[in-house]
Amino acid sequence: MQPVMTIDEVHAFLETDFPQIHTDGRVFTVTAISAGRITMQLDPNERHLRPGGTVSGPSLFALADVAAYVAVLAHIGPVALAVTTNLNINFLRMPKPAPLNCTCRLLKLGKRLAVIDAAIYQENPGELVAHATATYSIPPK
Amino acid sequence: MQPVMTIDEVHAFLETDFPQIHTDGRVFTVTAISAGRITMQLDPNERHLRPGGTVSGPSLFALADVAAYVAVLAHIGPVALAVTTNLNINFLRMPKPAPLNCTCRLLKLGKRLAVIDAAIYQENPGELVAHATATYSIPPK
Amino acid sequence: MQPVMTIDEVHAFLETDFPQIHTDGRVFTVTAISAGRITMQLDPNERHLRPGGTVSGPSLFALADVAAYVAVLAHIGPVALAVTTNLNINFLRMPKPAPLNCTCRLLKLGKRLAVIDAAIYQENPGELVAHATATYSIPPK
Amino acid sequence: MQPVMTIDEVHAFLETDFPQIHTDGRVFTVTAISAGRITMQLDPNERHLRPGGTVSGPSLFALADVAAYVAVLAHIGPVALAVTTNLNINFLRMPKPAPLNCTCRLLKLGKRLAVIDAAIYQENPGELVAHATATYSIPPK
Numbered sequence: 001m002q003p004v005m006t007i008d009e010v011h012a013f014l015e016t017d018f019p020q021i022h023t024d025g026r027v028f029t030v031t032a033i034s035a036g037r038i039t040m041q042l043d044p045n046e047r048h049l050r051p052g053g054t055v056s057g058p059s060l061f062a063l064a065d066v067a068a069y070v071a072v073l074a075h076i077g078p079v080a081l082a083v084t085t086n087l088n089i090n091f092l093r094m095p096k097p098a099p100l101n102c103t104c105r106l107l108k109l110g111k112r113l114a115v116i117d118a119a120i121y122q123e124n125p126g127e128l129v130a131h132a133t134a135t136y137s138i139p140p141k
Numbered sequence: 142m143q144p145v146m147t148i149d150e151v152h153a154f155l156e157t158d159f160p161q162i163h164t165d166g167r168v169f170t171v172t173a174i175s176a177g178r179i180t181m182q183l184d185p186n187e188r189h190l191r192p193g194g195t196v197s198g199p200s201l202f203a204l205a206d207v208a209a210y211v212a213v214l215a216h217i218g219p220v221a222l223a224v225t226t227n228l229n230i231n232f233l234r235m236p237k238p239a240p241l242n243c244t245c246r247l248l249k250l251g252k253r254l255a256v257i258d259a260a261i262y263q264e265n266p267g268e269l270v271a272h273a274t275a276t277y278s279i280p281p282k
Numbered sequence: 283m284q285p286v287m288t289i290d291e292v293h294a295f296l297e298t299d300f301p302q303i304h305t306d307g308r309v310f311t312v313t314a315i316s317a318g319r320i321t322m323q324l325d326p327n328e329r330h331l332r333p334g335g336t337v338s339g340p341s342l343f344a345l346a347d348v349a350a351y352v353a354v355l356a357h358i359g360p361v362a363l364a365v366t367t368n369l370n371i372n373f374l375r376m377p378k379p380a381p382l383n384c385t386c387r388l389l390k391l392g393k394r395l396a397v398i399d400a401a402i403y404q405e406n407p408g409e410l411v412a413h414a415t416a417t418y419s420i421p422p423k
Numbered sequence: 424m425q426p427v428m429t430i431d432e433v434h435a436f437l438e439t440d441f442p443q444i445h446t447d448g449r450v451f452t453v454t455a456i457s458a459g460r461i462t463m464q465l466d467p468n469e470r471h472l473r474p475g476g477t478v479s480g481p482s483l484f485a486l487a488d489v490a491a492y493v494a495v496l497a498h499i500g501p502v503a504l505a506v507t508t509n510l511n512i513n514f515l516r517m518p519k520p521a522p523l524n525c526t527c528r529l530l531k532l533g534k535r536l537a538v539i540d541a542a543i544y545q546e547n548p549g550e551l552v553a554h555a556t557a558t559y560s561i562p563p564k
Contacts, residue, residue, distance in 0.1 A: 058203040088229040344481040
């Protein structure tokens with residue numbers, strides 16, 4: 001399961017085809033792409049924070065969702081529009097108001113469905129803030 | 142399972158204790174509360190829309206999450222801070238750029254956990270845009 | 283969303299094409315089929331019980347899974363083999379060692395995916411023992 | 424997150440407190456326990472197989488469920504009865520009629536809830552047959 005796009009190519013694609021992820025500023029960045037795996041970072045701003053100094057649930061969901069999309073995109077190329085059909089998320093620990101990393105692994109990349117494991121953490125990849133599993137439907141070519 | 146708060150009481154509580162839901166304008170409104178059940182509406186604005194004229198996945202997630210929270214709140218009262226531990230969402234049909242209703246039913250309201258079924262629809266409650274199941278952890282009193 | 287098979291037709295199909303559901307005796311019975319909806323009953327025997335007089339988790343899973351399959355089958359006909367791709371189940375209350383009913387509603391019946399809501403209860407349909415959401419992949423004809 | 428029980432201790436505990444997992448013969452075996460992680464094997468017999476030579480969905484569910492239970496047990500000790508509250512499973516590839524391994528990682532081990540990631544595979548741990556996430560409720564001591 002080799003990637004077919006580089007970080008720069010993914011960023012360029014998102015810029016033109018998915019500009020709405022930058023509505024709140026340039027908070028989402030792809031930081032790594034390798035075989036079957038990508039990492040995306042969310043650098044939260046005021047909109048993502050919650051009283052008490054944490055990051056909101058919808059922000060964690062959005063990070064998992066867009067990172068899973070990028071995992072599929074980077075491995076099938078910018079040929080078709082995959083859409084989320086299911087996302088299951090467990091909230092494990094209160095995040096601090098600081099950057100969040102989401103590492104996605106492709107558990108399956110079929111012709112019709114992709115299933116992605118998404119682990120969200122801050123400094124320590126062994127101490128997850130949230131964990132999600134997402135299914136994307138891949139349209140016929 | 143009788144509610145212990147009215148729509149006005151829930152709105153007043155959200156105003157003071159959860160003002161961040163109004164960051165994008167007053168888009169979330171509780172429209173009904175009855176035994177074991179509440180309905181919340183999201184009136185989407187530019188921020189919630191996506192190219193092609195649909196409402197974004199994170200907006201649907203946010204609606205299900207806040208509506209499930211309100212379902213718990215309305216039945217246990219403003220005494221403690223429940224937090225989402227799990228949310229599973231299925232995206233079923235592309236919504237139109239128009240108001241979305243989310244009807245939540247309390248499947249279980251225990252001492253420690255509440256489980257909520259959330260059905261999101263537009264005009265037709267029989268044709269769901271999305272369906273979610275959420276678990277909230279209720280802290281000890 | 284009208285059904286295309288009767289209860290007798292579904293039972294006959296399961297008999298020939300899915301005999302393994304009767305491995306533990308004739309414990310699974312379809313009790314109702316209507317538009318977008320079916321109900322299946324599990325009459326538990328020794329194998330499904332657990333010490334303390336309850337029904338095991340895997341038995342509840344099996345009931346939700348086979349009932350969701352029947353919901354799809356009854357509405358698309360015995361033309362193709364649908365397979366479960368995702369099942370999310372919440373265990374809500376300890377069941378008694380007595381028959382369990384599972385009412386499934388088709389939330390979506392698309393060309394490629396069906397999404398089913400499954401509510402498991404004993405006497406009282408308003409007091410669920412478990413609730414599941416399942417996705418079935420429907421193969422191309 | 425260090426384990427507090429050995430493989431032999433877990434087997435002895437299951438023998439006396441959870442004998443029903445041996446109803447179909449001694450098919451479940453714990454093969455590894457380490458910090459935050461355990462592996463369990465299911466050696467399927469006729470009851471777990473399906474026509475076409477695969478292992479049934481309920482058998483995969485049962486493996487994920489009991490392995491997640493053992494992951495919690497091995498790290499909190501035989502002091503209390505944890506119960507499954509939620510299990511989300513994705514079926515990824517048809518298993519062959521051969522032993523299945525399930526490696527569970529504790530994503531969170533809190534006072535009230537444990538969240539476990541369960542990966543099911545045959546020869547190749549990188550090619551999953553199924554993936555599950557489970558939540559167990561831990562009763563007060």
